Amino acid sequence: MTRTTANSMRDDYLARLDEAMRGLPHGVAADIRGGIAEELEGLDPAATTERIVRLGDPEAIAKEAHQAQSADGVTPASAVPVPRIAATSTRGFAIAAALTLSFGGFVVPIVGWFVGAVLVSLSSLWKTGEKVVAIVVPFVLCALSGILVSAMGFSSWTSTGDSSSGDTGSGGALEGVNPLVPAWYDLIWYGAMILGVVLIPLSGLWLLWRLRGRAGR
Known part of the structure; x- marks a missing residue:
């Protein structure tokens, strides 16, 4: 139809x-x-x-x-x-923009991703909602994860400091804590990093998938 x-x-x-x-x-x-x-x-x-x-x-x-x-x-x-046809309406421009969004940050950290975001926003082959999903959602999730992890790490640090000060009579060290084993907030931090590393490339690849059958040369 x-x-x-x-x-x-x-x-x-x-x-x-x-x-x-x-x-x-x-x-x-x-x-x-x-x-x-x-x-x-x-x-x-x-x-x-x-x-x-x-x-x-x-x-x-x-x-x-x-x-x-x-x-x-x-x-x-x-x-x-x-x-x-304007250059920003071509498939070549759109493909380059999506790939830059996906992998530009690995070539030039942070700057490469921002360049890809600008190129994607200039292309006319995607709808506004698709651009928002590809650019804003991974950035917001990574930012929220970073804030959450920072808050949790600070809370854990303050509680550890209080416990250490209360145990000064027994040597000032917490018993049963292995410094080689990551804390729970470390695991969340690593998870947030992995989420950012995975989501940003996936957002560009998703745009390429959405590009199927659309206009442009």
Whole structure:
């Protein structure tokens, strides 16, 4: 049903374009139509709507072609005003952005991740909600984990200090505590670190998965 809707939108737009270009030479009109049909091929309804808005009204496209023909006498295919796609709307840009978000922080700590976040936010191939999930959620979870672990570590340190001061008569050391065994808050800290290391790459890979079948070149 989704593909049928997208095809219907594309066919309707191309029909309007054919009607608007009736006065153009057949070769010129065919070149313009072929290029635009290629732009709309294989898109889902949302991407088709976005691309049609970017292409503009068929009457405006035909008018520009008529003006170019009037100025040059004959309009070669290279002179036909074909709408250009912004770099941020291409699949290559989106793929590079997602990979930078996933692994940029390993190449250049912190800065690499922020660069990836900026590139992802600039790409038009993802919805706003998808960008928020990929960028904000891992950052918030890692920040909350760090705050929680810090609070727990401080609480444990203060309780340990109180216990140590109360046992000064027995040598000032806690019995039965093995310094080689991680404390419970250490385990939570390590877990938070692992969570950040895993979530950030997964967020970029998730964006790549969401990119399937969407527009762009």
